[in-house]
Amino acid sequence: MQEYVEFGEQFIFLAMGFASILALAVFLERLLYFRKSLGKVNDSFLSEVRTSLQEASEVNWKTETSVDSIYSRFVQFALRQLSLGRKGLDESLEGQILSEKLELEKRLPILNTLGNNAPFIGLLGTVLGVIKAFYGLGTLGSSGAEVVMRSISTALLATAAGLAVAIxxxxxxxxxxxxAKVILQNLEILKTEFHSFLLNKTKG
Structure with missing residues (x-):
């Protein structure tokens, strides 16, 4: 029994180490993805697109940016649909938004899972450490108090490690x-502007 407890305690620390490495890898990957996806496109680009849609009567304008960003991809996709005269523009743009949403939220469930469960994994390590400490107390008696206190101190490190990972x-x-929520809201705004542009063009 004691051997399993010791093994479990060691496994918890290994799991916390793996979780921290995994979380760091996901964080760096997502950080690079968001930076690449947004590029240098900012609010001025969105304002330019909205102004052009509100003022233009025909699809005869192009965006100045050549950066491959989420916004520019969405705008170029919408412009292609308009220039080809495709029906169901609203549905097409909604599908494009859902496609971008899948990419934006990719691997975020890993962070969510680690953040929610790391404290409990650390707590499990603490419980196993306390069990080990009390077993040592029962075996060594009062003469092993110093050993028991060190065991409890080590056990508490598991909870600290869990919180250090989770926070x-x-x-x-x-x-x-x-x-991701802000980006998707901006895409919804662009979708509405393109839809209004199409309605005005049809009425005209």
Missing amino acids: PVVMANNYFSRK
Whole structure:
């Protein structure tokens, strides 16, 4: 029994180490993806597109940016649909938004899972460490008090490790989730502008 407890305690620390490496890898991958996806496109680009849609009567304008970003891809896709005279523009743009959403939220469930469960994994390690400490107390008696206290101190490190992993992971997950939400809201705004442009063009 004691051997399994010791093995479990060691496994918990190995799991926390693996979780921290995995979380760091996902964080860096998502950070690079968001930077690449947004490029240098900012609010001025969105304002340019909206102004052009509101003022133009025909699809005879092009965006100045050549950066491959989420916004520019979406705009170019919408312009192609308009220039080809495709029906169901609203549905096509909604499908494009869903496609971008899948890419934006990719691997975020990993961060969410680690952030929610790392404290419990650390707590499990602490429980196993306390079991080991009390077993040592029962075996060694009062003469082993120093050994028992060291065991409890080590056990508490598991909880600290779990919190050390969970807190930055939750912050990273919230950051990327918020960024993805803002991007998707901007795409919804662009979709509405393209839909209004098509309606005005049809009426005209």
